[in-house]
Amino acid sequence: MRNKSFYPSKPLPRSFYQRSTLDVAPGLIGKILVRRYHGSFLAGMIVEVEAYHGFDDKASHAYQRRSGRSEIMYNRGGIAYVYFTYGMYHCLNVVTEKEGYPAAVLIRALEPIAGITTMHKLRGNPHTQQLTNGPGKLCMALHITKNENGIDLQSKELFITRGRNIPSHLIGTSRRIGISRSVENEWRYFLKGNPFVSHHR
Protein backbone atom coordinates (compact mmCIF):
# COMPACT_ATOMS: atom_id res chain seq x y z
CA MET A 1 0.00 0.00 0.00
CA ARG A 2 2.97 2.36 0.46
CA ASN A 3 3.86 4.31 -2.63
CA LYS A 4 7.58 3.59 -2.27
CA SER A 5 6.98 -0.13 -2.55
CA PHE A 6 4.94 0.20 -5.73
CA TYR A 7 6.62 -0.13 -9.07
CA PRO A 8 4.39 -0.94 -12.02
CA SER A 9 4.81 -3.74 -14.54
CA LYS A 10 4.94 -3.02 -18.27
CA PRO A 11 1.90 -1.58 -20.01
CA LEU A 12 -0.48 -4.13 -21.50
CA PRO A 13 0.34 -4.55 -25.19
CA ARG A 14 -1.63 -2.71 -27.81
CA SER A 15 -3.04 -6.04 -28.97
CA PHE A 16 -4.94 -6.29 -25.67
CA TYR A 17 -7.14 -3.38 -26.71
CA GLN A 18 -7.57 -4.34 -30.36
CA ARG A 19 -10.17 -6.99 -29.67
CA SER A 20 -13.91 -7.18 -29.27
CA THR A 21 -14.96 -4.54 -26.74
CA LEU A 22 -17.12 -7.06 -24.89
CA ASP A 23 -13.98 -9.14 -24.32
CA VAL A 24 -11.74 -6.21 -23.40
CA ALA A 25 -14.19 -4.76 -20.86
CA PRO A 26 -14.39 -7.73 -18.46
CA GLY A 27 -10.70 -8.36 -19.17
CA LEU A 28 -9.89 -5.00 -17.59
CA ILE A 29 -11.34 -6.04 -14.23
CA GLY A 30 -8.42 -6.70 -11.87
CA LYS A 31 -5.88 -4.83 -14.03
CA ILE A 32 -3.91 -1.89 -12.60
CA LEU A 33 -4.41 1.65 -13.87
CA VAL A 34 -1.20 3.65 -13.41
CA ARG A 35 -0.76 7.40 -13.56
CA ARG A 36 2.57 9.18 -13.19
CA TYR A 37 2.20 12.34 -11.16
CA HIS A 38 5.07 14.59 -10.05
CA GLY A 39 7.58 11.78 -10.46
CA SER A 40 5.70 9.15 -8.48
CA PHE A 41 2.97 6.69 -9.28
CA LEU A 42 -0.70 6.80 -8.49
CA ALA A 43 -2.36 3.46 -9.10
CA GLY A 44 -5.54 1.51 -8.56
CA MET A 45 -7.06 -1.82 -9.46
CA ILE A 46 -9.91 -1.54 -11.95
CA VAL A 47 -13.09 -2.90 -10.35
CA GLU A 48 -15.86 -1.53 -12.58
CA VAL A 49 -16.13 -0.67 -16.30
CA GLU A 50 -18.73 -0.13 -19.01
CA ALA A 51 -18.49 -0.92 -22.73
CA TYR A 52 -19.74 1.48 -25.40
CA HIS A 53 -19.36 0.17 -28.88
CA GLY A 54 -20.48 -0.16 -32.42
CA PHE A 55 -22.92 1.57 -34.73
CA ASP A 56 -26.14 0.54 -32.96
CA ASP A 57 -25.30 1.55 -29.38
CA LYS A 58 -27.55 4.56 -28.81
CA ALA A 59 -25.78 5.45 -25.56
CA SER A 60 -22.40 5.76 -27.27
CA HIS A 61 -20.95 9.18 -27.98
CA ALA A 62 -20.22 7.86 -31.46
CA TYR A 63 -23.82 6.87 -32.20
CA GLN A 64 -24.74 8.18 -35.65
CA ARG A 65 -21.95 10.72 -35.63
CA ARG A 66 -18.28 10.88 -36.39
CA SER A 67 -16.97 14.32 -35.60
CA GLY A 68 -15.61 16.42 -32.77
CA ARG A 69 -15.66 14.61 -29.48
CA SER A 70 -16.43 11.14 -30.78
CA GLU A 71 -13.86 11.01 -33.57
CA ILE A 72 -11.29 9.57 -31.20
CA MET A 73 -13.43 6.47 -30.65
CA TYR A 74 -12.83 5.48 -34.28
CA ASN A 75 -9.10 5.10 -33.75
CA ARG A 76 -7.43 1.73 -33.34
CA GLY A 77 -7.48 0.48 -29.75
CA GLY A 78 -4.92 1.41 -27.14
CA ILE A 79 -5.33 5.14 -26.53
CA ALA A 80 -7.19 7.12 -23.87
CA TYR A 81 -10.46 8.95 -24.52
CA VAL A 82 -11.11 11.55 -21.83
CA TYR A 83 -14.23 13.70 -22.02
CA PHE A 84 -15.60 16.51 -19.89
CA THR A 85 -19.16 16.15 -18.64
CA TYR A 86 -21.80 17.82 -16.48
CA GLY A 87 -19.73 20.98 -16.55
CA MET A 88 -17.44 19.67 -13.83
CA TYR A 89 -16.11 16.18 -14.29
CA HIS A 90 -13.83 14.19 -16.52
CA CYS A 91 -14.30 10.54 -17.45
CA LEU A 92 -11.61 8.15 -18.67
CA ASN A 93 -12.22 5.60 -21.41
CA VAL A 94 -9.85 3.30 -23.26
CA VAL A 95 -10.38 3.03 -27.00
CA THR A 96 -10.77 -0.53 -28.29
CA GLU A 97 -11.04 -2.50 -31.55
CA LYS A 98 -9.70 -1.62 -34.99
CA GLU A 99 -9.44 1.63 -36.89
CA GLY A 100 -12.87 2.66 -38.17
CA TYR A 101 -14.97 0.84 -35.55
CA PRO A 102 -16.16 3.25 -32.83
CA ALA A 103 -15.69 1.75 -29.38
CA ALA A 104 -14.35 2.41 -25.90
CA VAL A 105 -14.53 1.14 -22.34
CA LEU A 106 -15.36 3.60 -19.54
CA ILE A 107 -13.32 3.07 -16.38
CA ARG A 108 -15.90 3.55 -13.62
CA ALA A 109 -14.15 2.61 -10.38
CA LEU A 110 -10.80 1.67 -8.87
CA GLU A 111 -9.55 0.17 -5.66
CA PRO A 112 -6.68 2.49 -4.64
CA ILE A 113 -3.26 0.79 -4.54
CA ALA A 114 -0.52 3.44 -4.54
CA GLY A 115 -0.28 7.17 -3.95
CA ILE A 116 -3.32 7.20 -1.71
CA THR A 117 -2.20 10.26 0.25
CA THR A 118 -1.84 12.24 -2.97
CA MET A 119 -5.21 11.02 -4.19
CA HIS A 120 -6.82 12.24 -0.98
CA LYS A 121 -5.35 15.69 -1.53
CA LEU A 122 -6.53 15.80 -5.14
CA ARG A 123 -10.03 14.78 -4.06
CA GLY A 124 -10.38 17.02 -1.02
CA ASN A 125 -9.95 14.34 1.63
CA PRO A 126 -13.08 12.20 1.38
CA HIS A 127 -13.35 8.86 3.15
CA THR A 128 -11.12 6.33 1.38
CA GLN A 129 -14.14 4.36 0.25
CA GLN A 130 -15.35 7.42 -1.70
CA LEU A 131 -11.94 8.16 -3.21
CA THR A 132 -12.25 6.41 -6.58
CA ASN A 133 -15.70 4.78 -6.64
CA GLY A 134 -16.99 6.63 -9.70
CA PRO A 135 -15.68 7.74 -13.11
CA GLY A 136 -15.46 11.43 -12.22
CA LYS A 137 -13.94 10.70 -8.84
CA LEU A 138 -11.14 8.52 -10.16
CA CYS A 139 -10.18 11.13 -12.74
CA MET A 140 -9.91 13.71 -9.98
CA ALA A 141 -7.90 11.33 -7.77
CA LEU A 142 -5.43 10.52 -10.59
CA HIS A 143 -5.40 14.06 -12.03
CA ILE A 144 -6.72 12.93 -15.41
CA THR A 145 -8.10 15.77 -17.56
CA LYS A 146 -8.60 16.54 -21.22
CA ASN A 147 -4.83 17.00 -21.40
CA GLU A 148 -4.70 13.20 -21.38
CA ASN A 149 -7.25 12.82 -24.20
CA GLY A 150 -5.67 10.79 -26.99
CA ILE A 151 -2.64 9.72 -24.96
CA ASP A 152 -1.11 6.41 -26.00
CA LEU A 153 -1.58 3.82 -23.26
CA GLN A 154 1.97 2.62 -23.94
CA SER A 155 3.10 5.99 -22.55
CA LYS A 156 4.72 6.32 -19.14
CA GLU A 157 2.22 8.99 -18.09
CA LEU A 158 -0.90 6.84 -18.14
CA PHE A 159 -1.18 3.11 -18.76
CA ILE A 160 -2.67 -0.16 -17.59
CA THR A 161 -0.67 -3.15 -16.37
CA ARG A 162 -1.23 -6.74 -15.46
CA GLY A 163 -2.86 -7.16 -12.06
CA ARG A 164 -4.82 -9.90 -10.38
CA ASN A 165 -6.28 -12.69 -12.45
CA ILE A 166 -9.99 -12.60 -11.74
CA PRO A 167 -11.99 -15.81 -12.28
CA SER A 168 -15.01 -15.12 -14.45
CA HIS A 169 -17.51 -16.14 -11.76
CA LEU A 170 -16.36 -13.14 -9.69
CA ILE A 171 -17.25 -10.68 -12.46
CA GLY A 172 -20.82 -9.39 -12.31
CA THR A 173 -22.71 -7.75 -15.17
CA SER A 174 -25.58 -5.28 -15.26
CA ARG A 175 -27.18 -2.49 -17.23
CA ARG A 176 -25.05 0.61 -17.65
CA ILE A 177 -25.46 3.54 -15.27
CA GLY A 178 -26.61 7.05 -16.07
CA ILE A 179 -27.82 6.51 -19.63
CA SER A 180 -31.29 6.81 -21.07
CA ARG A 181 -30.96 4.93 -24.35
CA SER A 182 -29.91 1.34 -25.11
CA VAL A 183 -30.43 0.62 -21.42
CA GLU A 184 -31.21 -3.03 -22.14
CA ASN A 185 -27.60 -3.92 -22.99
CA GLU A 186 -25.86 -5.36 -19.95
CA TRP A 187 -22.43 -3.99 -20.72
CA ARG A 188 -21.37 -2.96 -17.23
CA TYR A 189 -18.86 -5.28 -15.56
CA PHE A 190 -17.73 -5.17 -11.94
CA LEU A 191 -15.81 -7.15 -9.36
CA LYS A 192 -18.39 -8.81 -7.15
CA GLY A 193 -18.29 -7.77 -3.52
CA ASN A 194 -15.61 -5.12 -3.97
CA PRO A 195 -16.34 -2.09 -1.77
CA PHE A 196 -15.09 0.40 -4.37
CA VAL A 197 -17.68 -0.50 -6.98
CA SER A 198 -19.97 2.52 -7.42
CA HIS A 199 -23.51 2.14 -6.19
CA HIS A 200 -26.70 2.56 -8.13
CA ARG A 201 -28.81 5.65 -7.44
Place this chain on the structure above:
DNA sequence: ACGCTGATGAAG
Protein backbone atom coordinates in the same frame (compact mmCIF):
# COMPACT_ATOMS: atom_id res chain seq x y z
C1' DA B 1 -34.54 14.60 -4.98
C1' DC B 2 -32.02 18.45 -6.69
C1' DG B 3 -28.66 21.96 -8.11
C1' DC B 4 -24.20 22.69 -9.90
C1' DT B 5 -21.75 23.51 -14.34
C1' DG B 6 -20.10 23.93 -19.35
C1' DA B 7 -19.05 21.22 -23.62
C1' DT B 8 -21.44 19.30 -27.37
C1' DG B 9 -24.20 18.99 -31.39
C1' DA B 10 -28.65 19.56 -33.55
C1' DA B 11 -32.07 22.81 -34.83
C1' DG B 12 -33.40 27.20 -36.68
Place this chain on the structure above:
DNA sequence: TTCATCAGCGTT
Protein backbone atom coordinates in the same frame (compact mmCIF):
# COMPACT_ATOMS: atom_id res chain seq x y z
C1' DT C 1 -27.71 31.70 -32.07
C1' DT C 2 -30.35 29.12 -29.00
C1' DC C 3 -31.55 25.07 -26.78
C1' DA C 4 -31.79 20.41 -24.80
C1' DT C 5 -29.00 16.89 -23.30
C1' DC C 6 -25.82 14.96 -20.55
C1' DA C 7 -21.54 7.74 -19.62
C1' DG C 8 -21.49 12.51 -12.38
C1' DC C 9 -21.14 14.21 -7.66
C1' DG C 10 -22.32 16.07 -3.24
C1' DT C 11 -25.72 17.84 -0.39
C1' DT C 12 -30.47 17.82 0.99
